[in-house]
Amino acid sequence: MTVPAARLLSLDGRVALVTGASRGIGLAIAEALASAGAHVVLNARNAGRLDAAVAAIRTSSGSAEAAAFDVRDAGAVTDAVANIGDRLGRLDILVSNVGGGVRKPLAEQTDVDFTAAIDTNLVACFRLARESSRLMVPQGFGRILATSSINSFVARPTMAGYAAAKAGLNGLVRALAVELAPAGICVNALAPGYFPTEANRTLRATNPDLVAQVEARTPMRRWGAVEELGAAAIFLCSPGASYCTGQVLAVDGGLLASL
Template identity: 40%
Template sequence: MSFYPDAFSLKGKVALVTGASYGIGFALASALAEAGATIAFNDINEDFLAQGLAAYEAAGIKAHGYLCDVTDEPAVQKMVAQIEREVGTVDILVNNAGIIKRVPMHEMAASEFRQVIDIDLTAPFILAKAVIPAMIAKGGGKIINICSMMSELGRETVSAYAAAKGGLKMLTRNIASEYGAHNIQCNGIGPGYIETPQTAPLRTPGHPFNSFILAKTPANRWGRTEDLKGPAVFLASSASDFVNGHVLYVDGGILAYIGKQP
């Protein structure tokens, strides 16, 4: 058997990607599907779920969609059990669902802070907890947490998000530490600034934020969702069986670079 491409094949695997109706989650799930995995995904919004199912169908991908709030532990347990019955045991979990609230910390309500922590940090704990027992019974599994450059850096107005993503980095390391002996690898992907419909207004030529990002990025461009596909397949496949507790930053070099001199 040849190492390439067999080590990167996901044939016969079931992947659950949270919040994957569109954007980065959709790109990650599509990459796993292209490598052979069967895709299950969720959304909290019924309209987005339907749009996601239509988008996968248009891309030639048979995906299984579930309406679920990832912060609701009983609902998550019910969803995972339903996936096991209808699709199969989850071999790959991608904790992608998340939110950000851009509010100066001294103006942010504690309820807003808790909401970000709940979705961006507590939900990955709930999802991982739900799939780990079956992974142990099956002899292994892959968990990929979508971290952030804010797992390493602070910035104005993102106190809750940075706290959550920093915590997610450490949850990633702890899952690796606690379950590595069961052949479960837990790693993170830290996207840089990515071209999505949400960032389109910021990417217009001459926009101060666009100029700021380009000056901070050695690659001198925004990332594309396609840039995340290879890292996702690598971390989901047997090619990464001895990679555990690592966060792979896909940021065009931002974290390595002090930036251009003004």
């Protein structure tokens, strides 16, 4: 008998690792996956904030634990993923969400700024995916979801490293999707539009013109709420996404669709 479609969105019994999950988009995705039944391992660097995020998920009856490490630290990534395999016996879902970068005019962007953006947004995702695949391939099941950005398609001034890294991330998603498809692993990305988080708090406070410009440019005439990424993440991480791979899904209020 075929499984009812709604049940294919259940994450009961699944183990997920979400990076950058102590606040903002990562926390919203972690909460969404937990609400769908997954046991979620939340990652960030600051252990105190991470523990608060884990406690919030547990309070709402979700299953969660913390794993504090820096995704740019290759050894820490290897150890953290192996530790999940050793203790929990499996890893079904990786949400590679950490990202960001400094905004500076081109002439002021140093080589260090540029390579830091590539390291954080791209190299870290590559390593996390490689280490996760060591657990997912033998299982014959896996879902890898990266947080890209609409800036992987369209750019604003002062974001050379970030835009280049996110465009590279889309390429990584396609390459891994093709390679891992025979193992039952689907690899996709979300490309958020504009969402108010700590990452852009200063920008919003100091640049009201940008806030208004985003609203005017977005067909829905507003910024997104991080919770609006949750359902898309559940789908792309679920058994129901079994024939969906190599895709970058914009969640942007229609911004990319409009001229």
